[in-house]
Amino acid sequence: MFRLDELVHRLGGELIGDGALQVARVATLDQAGEGDLAFLANRKYLARLAQCRASAVIVAPDARGLTALPRIVTADPYVYFARVAQLFNPPVLPAAGVHPAACVEAAVPASASVAAGATIAAGASIGENVVIGPGCHIGRNVVIGDDTGLEAGVCIYHDCVLGARCLVHAGVVIGADGFGFARERDGSWVKIPQSGRVVIGDDVEIGANTTIDRGALDDTVIGDGVKLDNQIQIAHNVRIGAHTAVAGCVGIAGSTVIGARCMIGGQAGIIGHLHIVDDVVISAGTLVTKSIHRAGVYTANLPVQPHADWVRNFAHLRHLDALTDRLRALEQRLDKASSAD
Known part of the structure; x- marks a missing residue:
């Protein structure tokens, strides 16, 4: 009290x-x-x-x-x-130490806690007071900063970097291969090795079952203070600026750059190779298909309505081109009539 x-x-x-x-x-x-x-x-x-x-x-x-x-x-x-x-509601931290059922091939400070079933590969660097939950996998040469906590089942692939005071929830995958393939003329696919990393700043929180792909050549970068909700997909070479917040089920395609202090609503989709400046708010369910160069609120979705109304309104949209042509022809006739007078 x-x-x-x-x-x-x-x-x-x-x-x-x-x-x-x-x-x-x-x-x-x-x-x-x-x-x-x-x-x-x-x-x-x-x-x-x-x-x-x-x-x-x-x-x-x-x-x-x-x-x-x-x-x-x-x-x-x-x-x-x-x-x-x-x-x-202060956090309840487990006791420091390495559980006998963990497999650890790297030096772990005495202040860290490694739970049963966790694996830490050779070359990994684990900071002070780090908590690694049950069943986590820390790949070779991964760096984890001081006071960062990983809940159960987190997987961090090789060479990725996670800053200090981060919180990573269960089932997160950091550093899996990005979706990179070149297509042969016969329709088959040739895999492009994903040789970049994921580099995550300090004070980042990542929600359960979110996935962040490693870069194809350059790194995927998540800035300081970013907050990511559950079940988000962040593709290779994406860059997200400091203190941006992303709600659940958002998909961000490859090589998109998102500025600082942005807010992205749930189930929004952002296609690849776009640039979004600082202080942009994207409404829930919005599909972003072009870069955004000015701060502000952006929305590209339809409000819910009764099905019969939606069918009727969509039917009008289907005939919009024809209506535009008729309107243009009518304007031309009126212009000719006005000129004749």
Whole structure:
């Protein structure tokens, strides 16, 4: 449990009310009860604040007078909530040491933890306080930075680099071959060796079952602070700038360069060899087929609608070229009639 004044001392903000009040967890406005610290991050939920049964709340400055509950006033309640949640839920780290059922062919510092069934190939460099979960495979000459954690079943192929303080969830594959083939005239395929690496910066989180392919010649690069959701495919030679966030089921084709601080919605698709500048937001389900040269929000999908309406609207789209030709012909006739007058 934490006192409110202790939270403010650690995290900042303005305290209004009893600083000695203790809270045990953070909760939503709807679910919070006695001993909970709730938060109001969006004014559209303002009506719920009046019925909130939390012991205290986190609010923005413009909501400081809208409740009598003890409160912490901060510029960004959602970020503040995230930091409080980290205090209430510290990571549980396994004991340091190498499990007898692990197969280790490289030096491992005494502070690291290697679980049963993990394999570490020769030449790998493992940092201090690294956690390698059950069944992980660390290929030859892989580099893993300090304080990085790998959940169960992570596979990192040879020569790849993973920075410090990263978190890699179960089933992630880093450094598999990119999809590179040359086609013979008879239709058969010739494999192009993928000789690049995957280089991942510091403070990166990679969601479960995401795959990041190694470069064909140059490296695939993931910048510092990037956050990747579950089941994302990142192809060879892709570069993603610092602090970009990518939601689940996104596919990014080869040699695309994505800038810093971008946000890519779930199930978006980005074709290869494009360039996307910094501070771009791509809406969920959008297919990006050309480079984006200006920051902003981009959307290329249709909103959901009843099936009958979709069929009717699509039927109109099928005849759009014919309608355009008829409109152009009508305009020409009107122009001739106007000239005759």
